[in-house]
Every structure is written in C-alpha cells, then in structure tokens.
Amino acid sequence: MENMIPTRGEQMAALRRASMAAAPPILRGGFRPFFLGGAVWAVVALALWLCVLAGQITIPTAFDALAWHRHEMLFGFVGAVIAGFLLTAIPNWTGRLPIAGAPLASLFGLWLAGRQAVLFSAALGPAVAGLIDVGFYLVLAGVAAREVIEANNRNVPIVGMVLLFGIANGLDHFAAAGILIDPALPWQMAVALVTLLISLIGGRIVPSFTRNWLAKRGDTQGLPGQPSKLDLAAIGLTALALLAWIAAPSGWLPAALLTIASAAQLTRLARWKGWKTVRNPLVLILHIGYAWVPIGLALLAAAQLGAHLPQSAAVHALTAGAMGTMILAVMTRASLGHTGHELRAGPATSVIYLLVTVGAVLRVAAPLSAVDYRTGMEIAALCWLGSFLLFIFTYGPILFAPRLGERS
Known part of the structure; x- marks a missing residue:
C-alpha cells in the first residue's frame, strides 16, 4: 500500500500536467508569453525612445531618458527573451514538465509590472519600482535554480548568470538614484553577461x-564537432x-x-x-x-x-x-x-x-x-x-x- 502513495515529485508532475491541460495555449510554455511580450516591448520601448529624441514626449520615469532606453532594452526586452529561453530549455535539460498555466502567468505578470513600474517610476517611487523590477529576476532565478538543482543538472552556472543579471538590474536602479559612483557599471555588466550567455549557449x-x-542533406565531410x-x-x-x-x-x-x-x-x-x-x-x-x-x-x-x-x-x-x-x-x-x-x-x-x-x-x-x-x-x-x-x-x-x- 505504501508504494501506491505518490511521491512529492509525482504529485508536482500531476499538478503541472493538469495546469498545462487547463491553460490557454499562450500559457503552455515559457517561450510563448515571453517571446511575444519581449518583441512587443522592443517595439514599444524603441518607439517611445524615438518620440523622446524628437521632443514629442517626456517619459514619466525616475531614470534620465538615455538611461531608461538602455535599461528597458537590456533588462526589459532582452530579459524577457532570456526568461522565455530559460523556461523552455529547462524541461529539455532536466526532463521535468514545463512551468505553465497560473505560475507562468504570474511570472509574466511580474515582468510586465516591472516594465510599467520603471516607466512610471517618477510617480510610483524609485524604490518601489526597483523592488518590482528586480523581484522578477530574483523569482526567475529561484524557479530556475529549483528545477536544475532538483534534477542535479549541470546548467546551474547559467542560472547563476541570470541572478547576476538581476543584480546588475538592481545596480542600475541605484545608478538612476545617484547612489552608484559609476553609472556605466550596471549596463556594462548586463552587456558582458548577455554576450557570455550567447557565447555559452550559442556555442x-x-x-x-x-x-x-x-x-540531413548528406554533407558529412568535416561536420562541426562537439565543444x-x-x-x-x-x-x-x-x-x-x-x-x-x-x-x-x-x-x-x-x-x-x-x-x-x-x-x-x-x-x-x-x-x-x-x-x-x-x-x-x-x-x-x-x-x-x-x-x-x-x-x-x-x-x-x-x-x-x-x-x-x-x-x-x-x-x-x-x-x-x-x-x-x-x-x-x-x-x-x-x-x-x-x-x-x-x-x-x-x-x-x-x-x-x-x-x-x-x-x-x-x-x-x-x-x-x-x-x-x-x-x-x-x-x-x-x-x-x-x-x-x-x-x-x-x-x-x-x-x-x-x-x-x-x-x-
């Protein structure tokens, strides 16, 4: 009889299957909302930036205009795609079912809240905006770490790089508040980390x-080798x-x-x-x-x-x-x-x-x-x-x- 009692892992797997089955298609995989949301934000953020350059609007953010542009293209747009890729790759790395349904919607909602919080941070307050924005990366890193650690997977360093990316995000909020001595440090960290992710994963x-x-085409002469x-x-x-x-x-x-x-x-x-x-x-x-x-x-x-x-x-x-x-x-x-x-x-x-x-x-x-x-x-x-x-x-x-x- 004891063998008939489902383990915690089996219970979690059953819950994820049920969540995926009940979820609308857009919430059945991390790549769906985050790839689409990242692409939409890339268009919106660049369009707003072009309007700022043309002198047509003023963005209600605590960041200066150029700093906001850098922040949103790196920590908003690129960050969303990193999240979509990570949540999609982890099931392939670990063999575990993907995060879907309400948990995925909550994570995407936190990213979206971060975009709005930064955009309207002049009124909302830099501290609150920073907590929401950085909170997304802390939650994402925590979710990813749980998945790869429980599966004893080798990709823990990639999760660590996502956490460092979130730390760079937090430093950028300090820079916007005038607390950080070198305001270039956060975006330089972000550029370096994403370049390394491209080098690692692209490789x-x-x-x-x-x-x-x-x-597949039958060209087997000198195929690219393993790393x-x-x-x-x-x-x-x-x-x-x-x-x-x-x-x-x-x-x-x-x-x-x-x-x-x-x-x-x-x-x-x-x-x-x-x-x-x-x-x-x-x-x-x-x-x-x-x-x-x-x-x-x-x-x-x-x-x-x-x-x-x-x-x-x-x-x-x-x-x-x-x-x-x-x-x-x-x-x-x-x-x-x-x-x-x-x-x-x-x-x-x-x-x-x-x-x-x-x-x-x-x-x-x-x-x-x-x-x-x-x-x-x-x-x-x-x-x-x-x-x-x-x-x-x-x-x-x-x-x-x-x-x-x-x-x-």
Whole structure:
C-alpha cells in the first residue's frame, strides 16, 4: 500500500500536467508569453525612445531618458527573451514538465509590472519600482535554480548568470538614484553577461543545428564537432576580456585581451562552417548573429586604444548586432519547433532576418561616419522596428494557437 502513495515529485508532475491541460495555449510554455511580450516591448520601448529624441514626449520615469532606453532594452526586452529561453530549455535539460498555466502567468505578470513600474517610476517611487523590477529576476532565478538543482543538472552556472543579471538590474536602479559612483557599471555588466550567455549557449546550438542540417542533406565531410578545449578557451578569454573592459576605461591591457578574445571567437565561428548553410536561413542567421560577437569585441578593443571610433558603435555591435540577431534567430526557430511547425524560414521570416541585419549594420556604421549619421540612425531604427513588428504579426498567431495536432 505504501508504494501506491505518490511521491512529492509525482504529485508536482500531476499538478503541472493538469495546469498545462487547463491553460490557454499562450500559457503552455515559457517561450510563448515571453517571446511575444519581449518583441512587443522592443517595439514599444524603441518607439517611445524615438518620440523622446524628437521632443514629442517626456517619459514619466525616475531614470534620465538615455538611461531608461538602455535599461528597458537590456533588462526589459532582452530579459524577457532570456526568461522565455530559460523556461523552455529547462524541461529539455532536466526532463521535468514545463512551468505553465497560473505560475507562468504570474511570472509574466511580474515582468510586465516591472516594465510599467520603471516607466512610471517618477510617480510610483524609485524604490518601489526597483523592488518590482528586480523581484522578477530574483523569482526567475529561484524557479530556475529549483528545477536544475532538483534534477542535479549541470546548467546551474547559467542560472547563476541570470541572478547576476538581476543584480546588475538592481545596480542600475541605484545608478538612476545617484547612489552608484559609476553609472556605466550596471549596463556594462548586463552587456558582458548577455554576450557570455550567447557565447555559452550559442556555442552549443549553432554547431549542433548546423551539424544536424548538413547531415540531413548528406554533407558529412568535416561536420562541426562537439565543444572542445578551444571553445572553453574562447569563452574564458571573452569573460576575462569583458571583465577587464568593465574594470578599466581604457588602456592596452583590456584592448589586448579583447583582441585575443575576438580572434578566439572568430576561430571558433569558422570551425562551424556557416558558409555551408546559405540555403537554410534558419541556420545561417545563427552564424550571422554569432559573428557580431567577435566584431563587437574587436571594435571594443579599438575604442579602448583611443582609435577614432566611439564606444557606442562597439556596444551596439554586441547589442543591436549579436543580441538582436540571435534573439530573433532563437525566437523564430523555437516558436516553430515547439509548436509542431516545420523548421523552415518562410518569406516573412527571411525578411525579419534581413531587416535586423541591415538595422544592425547601419546602427554600427552610423557613428563611424561610414554613412550619413542621421539617415543611418533613422533607417536602422525603422529596420529594427520592422523586424520585431513582422515577428509579432507572423509568430503571434502561432504563439497564441495550440501546438499542431493538440486541442485548444
């Protein structure tokens, strides 16, 4: 009789199955609300920023306008996508059922409350806004930690990086309040952490998806191999270089480390044979997105040496380039794969990739005087808005609908 009593794990699994069955499709997986919400917020936040630049509105936030723009693109938009990816990847890592239904709705609601709290923090109060905003990352890290620790999974360091991202968020609130001595520290930490996440996770998925697609086509010559010591060295060098960048405003040492890290990342990328994937946009865009990592590191190195190159160009190579492109690459692929659709980039998806790539190139090129600054910035912004608007209209119906073959 004792063996018939369900264990705590079995009880939790039963509750999650019931929650998933009762939930609307949009709440049956973390990627659904967070990918869609992140894309919507990317459009809204950038549109508000453009209106601020045009002098049409004043944002009722305790942050200054530029600080709010940085905060919301990093901790709002990018943070939402990180949450969606993490909540979707954890079941694959652990074999546990995904968080869905009311718990997922509560987590998404906390993220959404954070966006509103920061936007209206002048009236709400910086302290309250900070508690709500940072609270989302503390809860997310706690949920993720519980899942991977109970499954004895190796991805605890990734959860730790999410917690550090939340700490950087909190420091940004201190900076907005004038408490932090170096207001650049929080956003530099955030850029470094997300770049490392791309390096770590991208280093798994880019060669894996490339290898699978090439093997499926019968191209088995020199397939991308499993992660090696070179990959670990590239990640370690990138972490060390970014730490030096944060610690030192300029100098030969961070420049040298950034240059070496860039070369290591470029070597790593070349081993994945991205040129063989030109016939498959879903795979090719992963290589294009990852290419922005060595480009961004190299530009940062040049800026550190006092070259005629603004640091903003280097930072946007990592943000608009690496983050923006990899985010759309992952969101489109995961949205198709996890809803039972064919892994194929239709015309709309190909246009999404084109727009985000053109936008990133122009955003980096404009401060370098490679194109007319104002024209380049305006077209870059329109391309960014267009790419995420097209994602919303193309993938929104997919994310709201049940998985193919599944009842609503």
